[in-house]
Amino acid sequence: MPTPPPADVIEPHDTSVDEIETRAEFDRRLAGGGLAGLTVQGLRLDLDPVPDLTAADVAGTLFVGCRFAGREVGADLVRRGANVVPPFSGLPYPTQPSHLYTPDDLAAGFAEGGFTGMYDTRVYEHFRAHGGALPDVREALGQRLHDHGVDNALADATRTWLAGHGPQSVVGVMGGHAVPRGSAAYRMAAVLGWELARADRLVVTGGGPGVMEAANLGAFLAAWPAEELTAAIDLLATAPDFTDHDRYTAAALAVRQRYAPGPTLPAQRPAAAGTEWARSGGLAIPTWLYGHEPANLFAGRIAKYFSNAIREDTILRLARGGIVFAPGRAGTVQEVFQAATKTYYGTDGASGAYVFLDRAYWTTELPVESLLRPLLAASHFGDLSATVHLTDDVREAVRVLTAAA
Numbered sequence: 001m002p003t004p005p006p007a008d009v010i011e012p013h014d015t016s017v018d019e020i021e022t023r024a025e026f027d028r029r030l031a032g033g034g035l036a037g038l039t040v041q042g043l044r045l046d047l048d049p050v051p052d053l054t055a056a057d058v059a060g061t062l063f064v065g066c067r068f069a070g071r072e073v074g075a076d077l078v079r080r081g082a083n084v085v086p087p088f089s090g091l092p093y094p095t096q097p098s099h100l101y102t103p104d105d106l107a108a109g110f111a112e113g114g115f116t117g118m119y120d121t122r123v124y125e126h127f128r129a130h131g132g133a134l135p136d137v138r139e140a141l142g143q144r145l146h147d148h149g150v151d152n153a154l155a156d157a158t159r160t161w162l163a164g165h166g167p168q169s170v171v172g173v174m175g176g177h178a179v180p181r182g183s184a185a186y187r188m189a190a191v192l193g194w195e196l197a198r199a200d201r202l203v204v205t206g207g208g209p210g211v212m213e214a215a216n217l218g219a220f221l222a223a224w225p226a227e228e229l230t231a232a233i234d235l236l237a238t239a240p241d242f243t244d245h246d247r248y249t250a251a252a253l254a255v256r257q258r259y260a261p262g263p264t265l266p267a268q269r270p271a272a273a274g275t276e277w278a279r280s281g282g283l284a285i286p287t288w289l290y291g292h293e294p295a296n297l298f299a300g301r302i303a304k305y306f307s308n309a310i311r312e313d314t315i316l317r318l319a320r321g322g323i324v325f326a327p328g329r330a331g332t333v334q335e336v337f338q339a340a341t342k343t344y345y346g347t348d349g350a351s352g353a354y355v356f357l358d359r360a361y362w363t364t365e366l367p368v369e370s371l372l373r374p375l376l377a378a379s380h381f382g383d384l385s386a387t388v389h390l391t392d393d394v395r396e397a398v399r400v401l402t403a404a405a
Contacts, residue, residue, distance in 0.1 A: 019152070021098035027051065035061045042066065042087075042096040042149065045073075058082040065096025065145065088142045092119075092126050095142050097149040100157050101304055103281075103297040107253060115245040115294070120304075124291030127306065133289060143306040151310070154303045158283075158318065161202055161275045168352060170202045171401055172319030174335045175211025175326030175357075177293060181251075182237025186214045187230075188357065188394055189326055193218025193282070194229055195398040198265065202278045204319055206311075207286025207296045207304065209242035211326045216298040217255075220281040223265035232259060242294050252297040277301045283318075287311045316342055322352025322401045327361045336368055343387070344379045351387065355397045359390040 020026045020040045029035055034057030042065040045051055050069045059081040067087060068074050074084045087095045106120040115121055130139040161169070173193065179185045193203050193215035203219040205212035217236075221229045232255050239247035265279045277300030284299030289308040296302075305311040316323075316339045323339055325332060336354075343351040356362040356369065363369055369390060376384040389400050 021153075021156070030056055033057070037061065039064065040066055041152070042094055042098040045069070053077065065094060065149070085145070088138065088145075091142050093123050093142075093146055094149065095145040097146060097153055100150065100153045101302040103256065103295070103299065103302065106295040106302060106304070107249070107297060110249060110253065115249055118249070118295070120291070120295045124288050127288045127291060133308075147305050147307050147310060150303050150305055151314075154285075154314070157274075157277075157301055157303075158202075160272045161278050164272050164275070165200065165202070167320035167349070169200065169321050170204055170318050171196055171321045171352070172204045172315055172323040172339075173211065173215035173326070174206065174323060174328065174332050176328035176332060177208040177210040177212065177242070177290075179210035179214070179326075180237075180240040181213075182233060182240055185211065185326060185358075187233055189214035190218040190229060190233055191226075192324060192326075192357075192394045192397060193220075194222050194226070195394060196401065197222035197279060197282065199398060199402045201321060201402065203282030204315060205282070205284050205296070205299070206315060207284030207299065207302060208290060208293050209248075209296065211328065212284070213252075213296045213298060215324075216281050216284055216296055219279075220256075220298040220300070221259060221262070222279060223263040224259065228259070245294055248294050249297070252294075256297060285311050285315050285318075312338065317348045320349065320352060322355060324355045324357060324397060324401070325362070326357045327365075329366075333366060333368060336372065340372055340375060343384060344376060346379075346381055351384075353400050354388045355400055356388070356390045357392070357394070357397060359392050362390055 018038055020029060020038055021042070023043055026040060026043055029038065030051055036057045037060045039062040044067050046067045046069045053073065054076070058077050061077070061082040062085070063074070063077060063082060064085040065087045074086060078084050106118065108119040109117040109122070130136060135143060173189065175189060176185070179189070189211045195218070196203050197219035203215055205215050217232065218229060221232055235255055236251050239251040242248050281298050281300035283301055283303065284296050285303045285305070286296065287305050287308045289306070303314070312335065316335070325336055339354070342348055354372070369388060373385040373388055376387060389397070391397050
């Protein structure tokens with residue numbers, strides 16, 4: 001029987017002191033005497049002013065995904081003790097992204113080329129053309145480097161928020177991707193995201209359409225009054241079906257343009273610098289495995305992976321403040337029991353509430369409650385069945401998720 005891993009295995013490690021991810025930090029370190037033992041990630045060191053590295057101490061320095069003014073620069077660094085992993089040529093994505101994606105990053109190119117011209121779509125088409133989930137060796141290495149960069153950027157992006165709010169402030173929202181815009185289920189999920197963000201919770205979704213988009217939309221509009229959330233959903237409902245890619249994406253961009261930048265959301269806790277995005281859309285963690293679905297453009301930051309397995313585990317690891325499960329099918333049921341495994345074994349520490357929206361759905365149509373309660377009751381950490389809640393009321397769900405904080 002599995003046992004929880006040691007705490008030092010699952011606890012986030014702050015490696016930021018040894019990593020250089022901006023040109024300003026690189027120039028500061030270089031001027032201070034050297035780069036020995038540091039990791040330099042994804043920087044354009046071929047742009048003016050081109051740094052002079054000839055006298056820098058680079059023993060044990062790792063340059064990954066960086067571009068240099070010429071091949072000889074990289075070769076010289078290796079001769080002097082550095083390790084250089086250059087960016088792979090011919091890839092439409094960075095092999096070591098130094099920051100998370102924004103909606104503008106993924107939508108880049110839509111104005112000129114529509115859905116097929118978007119950065120997000122171009123990466124997906126490249127992914128499909130090079131083996132999809134089973135890529136060739138070169139592509140696999142590029143994807144793994146990319147996903148590690150996203151891992152690292154995600155840790156950087158959430159560190160300040162978690163330091164100020166704690167892990168119980170992060171709430172996951174799961175549910176069906178095919179829920180149409182404007183439907184009752186979509187509106188319920190949007191109100192949920194709106195209420196959670198206003199309660200100082202970081203909303204995390206899987207970054208797809210349907211329930212996931214709705215929850216991020218609610219968080220995106222948390223500083224606006226409820227009637228504006230309704231108006232935004234009504235605008236989006238003119239393009240309800242995500243398979244109508246161009247209209248669906250155009251409607252999202254139109255809503256973003258109408259409501260951003262918006263008013264500032266009053267905070268229960270002072271907002272730390274660099275966490276503004278958390279209160280303006282929250283976090284989405286999608287995957288290019290499902291790249292046929294349009295990008296969710298309402299999250300404040302987007303951690304997009306190639307690996308779906310890493311992406312799913314990451315969502316559940318972060319959502320220590322509880323998870324809301326709106327009606328969904330096989331993918332949502334998989335997430336229910338994947339999350340339950342973590343809770344049962346205490347893999348990532350204490351878990352928050354499991355809130356199931358739509359009591360009839362989860363007790364009659366897909367009766368997961370009857371399996372989940374006895375499983376959690378048998379946990380080695382005691383009877384955890386009381387973490388399971390079923391409700392038809394969004395505000396009750398929010399009360400459950402915010403009661404312990």
